[in-house]
Amino acid sequence: MTLAVKEVDPEQPVVEAVLQGDRYAFGELVSRHSDWVRAVIFGVLGDQDRIDDVLQQVWTTFWEQIDKLRDPARWRPWLYRLARNAAVDAGREVTRDRKATSALGEQLAVHRNGQSARHDAGDQRGVVLEAIDALPDIYREPFVLRHLQEWSYREIADVMDLPVDTVETRLVRARRQLRDMLRDKVQV
């Protein structure tokens, strides 16, 4: 005898209510899923100061464009892509702004150098964050999701719309690169 187990997404009714324009359902969705969306944004942007702005923008876009979501069952990958794209755009804006205001850019560079100096002086957390920031995007994003949300490979794969093996390989490579960067710099 075999038992067929159908996976049911508990958020499905909430998403469908949002599709109908239910603001309360939307508020519920925001409160339940902002954490991992924040992790995605940080994974792409690497800039903690802008997370909230981008998060606001992501949920606004979600609300405005949810009627474009063809398959409500795949709302997580869709939200992931919204968050990722918003974060990428925000990253481009920062780069553009820095180029446009060279004086400010220099100040920022000085500030960053100062921070780096402090990191060298013993701020292990800053060193680790810089190393994570230096990872290629495709490795950093699953790594951040794994650490902030403690998601399984399957959950990360579902959201990122990737095969589970690919997620695993990216996590292995992310750790390998971090090990190379942080060797002898980290003490627990």
Place this chain on the structure above:
Amino acid sequence: MDEMDRMERLICRKLDGELTVDEQAELDRERLRNPELRALLAEYEQIDAACGDALRSVVAASDSRQHRQPIRMNADGSGSMSRSVIRMPRLWWVMPVAAAACIAVFGMLDRGATIVPPDQSEPATVVDGGQMDERPVERRLPMGRQKVDLTNRPTYVDSMHGRRGERPSPMDYGIIPASAQVPRVQRHRDTEIIGVPGEDGKVYLIEVQRTRTYSETEPQLRRRLLTRGL
């Protein structure tokens, strides 16, 4: 993939909580045998812990700011965000109206409403037990209770028993005891045990209880019991 690469992959799976029992056993065996692997595992654990700590501190700091600046949509529920979709109208007023209508209907029923059938000078009254009350209408009405005249109106007969304009039958007014006519809700519960072989070789028993609900009138119930010899 050489042996060390494979071990590195197993270490990552261990850190992510994805190791199977067999993989865990393999990693433990190798760890006892290979000091290089022990050092590698310790190094990865250290880096992983530091990364988790750093990332959580960043997002926690951001999260505290987020509480000060909630999503506008959630904060005031106003039309600060518009979406070009057709929305269902908010029917907040339906509930109180429906509740008032229910109260009014039950209030009428509770008063032992007198039903005056069309084309009859002496209306019949349904009283407890479904008996006909032959007294004049005025004497039947208790103090303060009002007569409900359903003459020339679509009555409940229209919707429940007959077509509009049809002369009502005695059944419509409860000449036959109501208990015989009103379907009773019956519940029948079956219990089944299903055995499911598990991957560990054990058989798991699942008890399934099914409750069927159906309605039947008293004559139907009698017939059913008679056919079963009860």
